[in-house]
Amino acid sequence: MNPLIKGKATSLDIAHLAGVSQPTVSRALRGSPMVSEETRKRIRAIAEELNYKVDKNASNLRTQHSGTLALLFFEDPTPDDSQINPFFLSMLGSITRACARRGYDLLISFQQLSTDWQADYEDSNKADGLILLGYGDYLESQSRLERLVEQGTHFVRWGAVLPGQPGISIGCDNFQGGHDITVHLLGQERRSIAFLGHASNHYPEFFERYRGHAHALANAGLGIQPQLQVDAITTERSGYEAACSLLERGVAFDAIFAASDLIAIGAMKALHERGLEVPADVAVAGFDDIPMAGFVNPGLSTVQQDTKLAGQILVETLLALIEDLPAQSRTIPVKLALRRSTGAG
Amino acid sequence: MNPLIKGKATSLDIAHLAGVSQPTVSRALRGSPMVSEETRKRIRAIAEELNYKVDKNASNLRTQHSGTLALLFFEDPTPDDSQINPFFLSMLGSITRACARRGYDLLISFQQLSTDWQADYEDSNKADGLILLGYGDYLESQSRLERLVEQGTHFVRWGAVLPGQPGISIGCDNFQGGHDITVHLLGQERRSIAFLGHASNHYPEFFERYRGHAHALANAGLGIQPQLQVDAITTERSGYEAACSLLERGVAFDAIFAASDLIAIGAMKALHERGLEVPADVAVAGFDDIPMAGFVNPGLSTVQQDTKLAGQILVETLLALIEDLPAQSRTIPVKLALRRSTGAG
DNA sequence: CTGAAAGCGCTTACAG
């Protein structure tokens, strides 16, 4: 460290030491072709020696963009600081990596759907755009999404891809997933399949899964029994409770399609407590393919969402939006991950 | 939106509209007592109406701090984009919440131990300090930690708390955890306990767990059998392979203490494949208490680390460091989470 | 209680 410079070095310090003007330092360090090879090298060497790093606040202020994206997680309101939904954690991993690949930093924030969103990362120039992730009541959030669109905020959300939605959404093919797993259950000779999860437009992703499920049943000449659907949000506890309600209703069923793996895992616990065997008495399938699905006993058959691709597309789409390139909502294909809980694997 | 203002409103726009000077706007919005109640209200109303947000780049540049912390995850180098260690994900949750409570934003970044660290978040004024998280070869990273200290970077790391380490570390009581779980295994009448995990100063956390384990054995009048220790890093695959090596050695053992839950889960898989029953033939214990520990079959006995407290202390300690308050390394107590894999629960 | 002035550390026309 040069003793002449107290505190952090600035580009002006480098300039003095290199015997050039401060703008030349700026140009050299950003690799501008307007600087001679020799000057660049000299400047780079000095910068390295002083461990000089361009002040992001200054350069962001000047260029008016931050090289940062913000990831907003919406959590179902839970009383305690409970675990984050494992599915979103895989998304987090792939989003982080996608950001890194494109040279962006990632800011993350956990939010409650109900409270005021800290959607002002962009307004305050801390981020160039937002990624919205999370389950929860969609109708509750819709008006806020509309406001984001109005204000010209750059954002993409992970969720159901439906016509007429504000902004851009990326989601997996929930309908197809619900359809395919139901076809699989039908192929295992199950005829009375319960659905655990909300099935209304408040929860459009679950609703799409339900609609795919119903479609497969209809194709097989089976009708919908309203008694076989129980509301649940995507927690293990909620799945446990939903399965209990279902059991209390006394309707016969030989399979459960849970709208998420956590719901399925909670349901398996309830079945186990009642002495019901999975899959002998009841086949169970979930949705997401969280890491735990392979570890529960028996292994949980489920619909696999490609989180790696999803994260990549979320980031790419948001960057396109920011750069004013064409960008659109997209649906990502799903595939089945079959295990013992449905008699497969 | 006021049609007279194109693009984002600035404090100067607000000042014009409110008929005051720009500094007064700045003061009013930060709640300075030097502004009359009436002026403040007027300014606040206008700011709200225009959806004005203070430009963070400008204010950070001026104040020279960012209100942001950076979380650096170090991953074991893995060929694919595999899952992040679930233990660190719980930490992430609690760190995020602790940051939010203190009004700090959180930047996250995944890094390889081997490559150059992007530890320059602070140098570039993007963050006021760093939180370092991750397993991996400690000796490989030590020199870099020393450089951080030299440069006066504010950082805390999660890891073993040992004398003579560069910087501040927060960690759980690995020694006590290794000791306690071994005492538990001894209480279950196990006498030949294998240890799966690195046991050297390259992996100080594991080494402490091992030392606690050895201490408990010694207290029980049992010696260490080097044949019963197998190296492993904290992945399921590594645990699986370590258990296989152990089995191939042909040494008798009636219990395994794995240095992490992932190792334990991999080991259980290997035992299962050989037709060995857990816990009847071999009791298995892990370390961490990741969510999966409760879901594998049989449930995994393990040492619980208090991630909620850990995240809180990491953030609080880092903030103390940044604010030049006294700060020091700390060890957090652990407790046992006993389940069926050791014949408990 | 309020305002005029300076300056945080960059990047980008503009001029040569």
Place this chain on the structure above:
DNA sequence: CTGAAAGCGCTTACAG
């Protein structure tokens, strides 16, 4: 290829 000038939008002495 390089430099002098301006300005991004704030906050903070300083003066009144």
